[in-house]
Amino acid sequence: MAFMSGKILAFGFALLLAAFRSQAPAFECRPELIPNGRKIDGRGCINCHVDADPPWGGSPRNLFGQEIEKSARFCEPFWSPALAAADSDGDGIPNGVELEDPLGAWKLGEPDPGNPERVTNPGVPGEPLLAAEFRRGDADADGAVALRDATFILEFIFQGKGILFCRSAADANADGDLDISDAIFILEHLFLGRAPPPSPGPHSCGPAAPGPSCRSYRSC
Numbered sequence: 001m002a003f004m005s006g007k008i009l010a011f012g013f014a015l016l017l018a019a020f021r022s023q024a025p026a027f028e029c030r031p032e033l034i035p036n037g038r039k040i041d042g043r044g045c046i047n048c049h050v051d052a053d054p055p056w057g058g059s060p061r062n063l064f065g066q067e068i069e070k071s072a073r074f075c076e077p078f079w080s081p082a083l084a085a086a087d088s089d090g091d092g093i094p095n096g097v098e099l100e101d102p103l104g105a106w107k108l109g110e111p112d113p114g115n116p117e118r119v120t121n122p123g124v125p126g127e128p129l130l131a132a133e134f135r136r137g138d139a140d141a142d143g144a145v146a147l148r149d150a151t152f153i154l155e156f157i158f159q160g161k162g163i164l165f166c167r168s169a170a171d172a173n174a175d176g177d178l179d180i181s182d183a184i185f186i187l188e189h190l191f192l193g194r195a196p197p198p199s200p201g202p203h204s205c206g207p208a209a210p211g212p213s214c215r216s217y218r219s220c
């Protein structure tokens with residue numbers, strides 16, 4: 001009889017634990033552990049939970065929260081290049097781009113990176129995005145069209161190096177393709193004085209096509 005009571009108690013405890021885990025408590029410290037963690041609503045719980053302000057202090061985790069829960073331990077840092085590169089909510093925009101730290105380089109204690117107005121929730125797919133802008137020919141997104149943009153394009157095409165923040169920016173001749181002719185176009189402009197990259201040009205920013213492309217381009 002005592003053995004049965006023990007099993008019933010254990011079962012009840014397991015049920016309670018499961019209920020507790022499904023209504024996951026929000027760690028107030030965790031918004032501080034991701035870049036721009038409090039930019040959306042000032043508190044930041046909504047980055048990981050479906051309800052930012054439930055009456056009893058916690059709510060089920062959204063898709064980003066579920067991903068974090070796999071590796072996070074209490075208030076220990078967990079932000080990483082791998083987590084930045086992942087797309088937890090499956091909307092085509094990596095977590096790091098949504099939080100304005102595409103490379104996952106931000107460290108706890110550093111100022112928030114990027115443009116806070118562009119921050120979106122990495123756990124909620126389909127949020128409206130601010131229109132992204134780009135400079136034609138500035139493939140490496142450092143704010144200028146230079147020799148390094150040509151080498152960036154060649155290394156990206158032939159060696160798979162680098163992160164292409166905006167395909168339109170690297171499409172220097174604006175023909176819709178990204179290939180060796182874009183690197184040549186930049187070189188001819190720089191060293192032979194030929195025509196600059198077409199609209200919006202190398203010195204002005206112009207709107208990119210709607211969608212996630214150019215979302216992480218940050219020199220405009």
Ligand SMILES: [Ca+2]
Pocket residue numbers: 087088089090091092093094095098122
């Ligand atoms: Ca996403």
Ligand SMILES: [Ca+2]
Pocket residue numbers: 137138139140141142143144145146148149
């Ligand atoms: Ca550049």
Ligand SMILES: [Ca+2]
Pocket residue numbers: 170171172173174175176177178179181182
């Ligand atoms: Ca092209």
